[in-house]
Amino acid sequence: MSRPTKQSPERGNARIRLLEAARDIIRTKGFAATSVDDLCKAADVTKGAFFHHFGSKEALGVAAADFWAETTSAYFAAAPYHGPSEPLARVLAYVVFRKAIIAGELQEFTCLVGTMAQEVFASAPDIRDACGRSMFGHTATLEADIEMARREHGITATGWTAESLARHTQAVLQGGFILAKAGNDPALARESLDHLERYIRHLFNVTEDD
């Protein structure tokens, strides 16, 4: 209950605990509806600690987006979809993996930076830009595999690039999350990923086999 002060093994973790609380609460209630007190209570720290680590609520928003970028990039870097030796197989495995991790409560699998960007794009440019860096930094990792697959399959299609397809993949994910929220059903997000998978197979002229 009370914060340990002597020989505390948790000392120095207040910042990370606040960032974890921000990740969880903002995904559930949104940025504006999340109060500093909410975060302090969830992280079991006082307001003094909050404003010691973050100059303002908006600064925490930026830090939370950066934290999200760091933790998710480590998570996806270690994910199993990188296994296949063929780049196209990795791209398709990415989609399947994203589909597989859509489970449980909505706030557990939806995207923090998508949620925040939606809310603050006009009122907090610093947070918006941090969200953009996180989101497009992630699409860039997929773009590399798409580009390799393009070359390997000799795709010379005009009208789309690896960059745009990587971004489209992210758009389908983000849009799926919104439908899942509006319909209160995670299956709505998975459904769109099925369409995305079919689309990618079409672009590379492959069918059900790998």
Place this chain on the structure above:
Amino acid sequence: MSRPTKQSPERGNARIRLLEAARDIIRTKGFAATSVDDLCKAADVTKGAFFHHFGSKEALGVAAADFWAETTSAYFAAAPYHGPSEPLARVLAYVVFRKAIIAGELQEFTCLVGTMAQEVFASAPDIRDACGRSMFGHTATLEADIEMARREHGITATGWTAESLARHTQAVLQGGFILAKAGNDPALARESLDHLERYIRHLFNVTEDD
């Protein structure tokens, strides 16, 4: 400046002015960050008028979603994409139309109910459900054309339905809006609609010609 009281031609419009203000401000700042005072100022009414028409801020959120459903369904019903006699041409024209109206400031073309659902899905089920009704009510109008196109083109594909494709179309739109906000560039939303158009043509085995 002051509200007219005698022989007022505006009398009785407070409710609609508040709903229009809600539509504009919530799309810009989000639901939680929009205060009742913000809405009253923008609509040029007092708090008394607000709580006369809406029992609570949450009730206004529900009414705003319903208002959005009414106004957008009238807008899309009158839109030119219904012109073609072939159902598939209408579906493709819908996508092109959605792409065409993505212009100007982000808050002018993005979706109110998508924005609200994102924020309140867990904290205000009444608003969330109103958003869901608006969103899926709209996809249902597209579903009819898709189903007609399916039959006309003899598409017997398993794995997708008219309903799921209509919803996917909405997901691509919503996701495109999020990317446009995160990247602060409307072109990101149009880009995903290009992919969607290409996907739909693939599903119906048509190329660039109609």
Place this chain on the structure above:
DNA sequence: TGACACATACCGACCGTATGGTATGTCTTT
């Protein structure tokens, strides 16, 4: 026709609480 009852549409002062943020002190580690 006019008086009365009632309903609707607003007005604006007020209330209790929650909010983001600050000022200052204390403990711990280096």
Place this chain on the structure above:
DNA sequence: AAAGACATACCATACGGTCGGTATGTGTCA
């Protein structure tokens, strides 16, 4: 001793919501 990492008390304001009141329209019946 100095700096980082908190804790505690406090502040001004903004928030959603309430309440008593007024102005205007509307239906009814003698």
